[in-house]
Amino acid sequence: MSAWWNSVVxxxxxxxxxxxxxxxxxxxxxxxxxxxxxxxxxxxxxxxxIALCNLSKKKxxxxxxxxxxxxxxxxxxxxxxxxxxxxxxxxINWPKWLIAAIAFxxxxxxxxxxxxxxxxxxxxxxxxxxxxxxxxxRAQTMMYIIVPQAVKNIFPAMCNEFITLxxxxxxVGYVGLVDIQKAGDFIKSxxxxxxxxxxxxxxxxxxxxxxxxxxxxxxxxxxxxxxKR
Numbered sequence: 139m140s141a142w143w144n145s146v147v148x149x150x151x152x153x154x155x156x157x158x159x160x161x162x163x164x165x166x167x168x169x170x171x172x173x174x175x176x177x178x179x180x181x182x183x184x185x186x187x188i189a190l191c192n193l194s195k196k197k198x199x200x201x202x203x204x205x206x207x208x209x210x211x212x213x214x215x216x217x218x219x220x221x222x223x224x225x226x227x228x229x230i231n232w233p234k235w236l237i238a239a240i241a242f243x244x245x246x247x248x249x250x251x252x253x254x255x256x257x258x259x260x261x262x263x264x265x266x267x268x269x270x271x272x273x274x275x276r277a278q279t280m281m282y283i284i285v286p287q288a289v290k291n292i293f294p295a296m297c298n299e300f301i302t303l304x305x306x307x308x309x310v311g312y313v314g315l316v317d318i319q320k321a322g323d324f325i326k327s328x329x330x331x332x333x334x335x336x337x338x339x340x341x342x343x344x345x346x347x348x349x350x351x352x353x354x355x356x357x358x359x360x361x362x363x364x365x366k367r
Contacts, residue, residue, distance in 0.1 A: 153334040159325050163338060166321035167346070173239045173317070174304045180243030181303070182296075185250025192255050203251065210248035216309045218245055223313040238310045246303050253299065257292035258284055290361050297354040301347050308343075318342050 154160040191203030210218070222241040223234075230237075261284050269279030311320035322339035326332050 149329075149331050149334050152329045153325050153331055154338070157328075159328070162316065162321035162324055163318065163342065166316055166318040167342060169235055169310070169315055170304065170307050170317045171346070173235050173242060173307050173310060173315075174300070176236070176239035177242035177246055177303055177307075178300050180240065181246030181250050181299075184243060184247030185254055188247060188251035189254035189258065192251065193258060207248045207251060210245055215242070215245045215306055216312060219309060220312060234313060234315050235310075238307070238313060238315055242303060242307065245306075246299060249299055250296070253292050253295045254288070257288035257295075260291050261287050293354075293358055293361060297351070297358070300354075301350060304347060304350070305343065 154163075188203045188206055191199040192207070194200060194203075219238065219241045222244070223237050227237045227240075258280075265283055265287065266279055269283040270276070274282065307317055308319040310317050311323065316324070318339050322335040325335040325338075329335075
């Protein structure tokens, strides 16, 4: 037992303490959070616009929305990331993390658009008719009556999408970014000790997602306060 414990302590020292390798993981956490937050915000904007295209009565907007959604949902996110990084933004001197965030936002936008579209369609048509009868335009009815009610319906699904987005950022190592997963790979390669780095990355992702889940759960409770009679 003593020999096993000494081995564990020695592996821990080699993987995280020696040469301050723990700083790689700490920096990776920052990169992951930064990319995920920016991608989530941009993806929400893109998703809302595409949802409006899919709900529009204008055929060309429907076609734009459908083509965008089909292409993004039909191709791997890692392929999209490399196309956007190595092809579209190849000649633009932007920070790597920002380009990665844009790539993930484009990917997330396709899924968010379907969530938003479903949320808007879940609202009773009588709400729209009531808004129009009050003299509101179609756009005003959408923004002031339909969307606020749809937000509560789509919030859980949006939370799941954000959580998925955080885990998907683990592929940014393909474009040379050192996120949590890539930091773990560096430590594994330097020490030839796969167990500690892999378990550490798994624990970090779990803790981040658990904290996010608890925080978003509190927000959802606040949103549902008005539903209580």
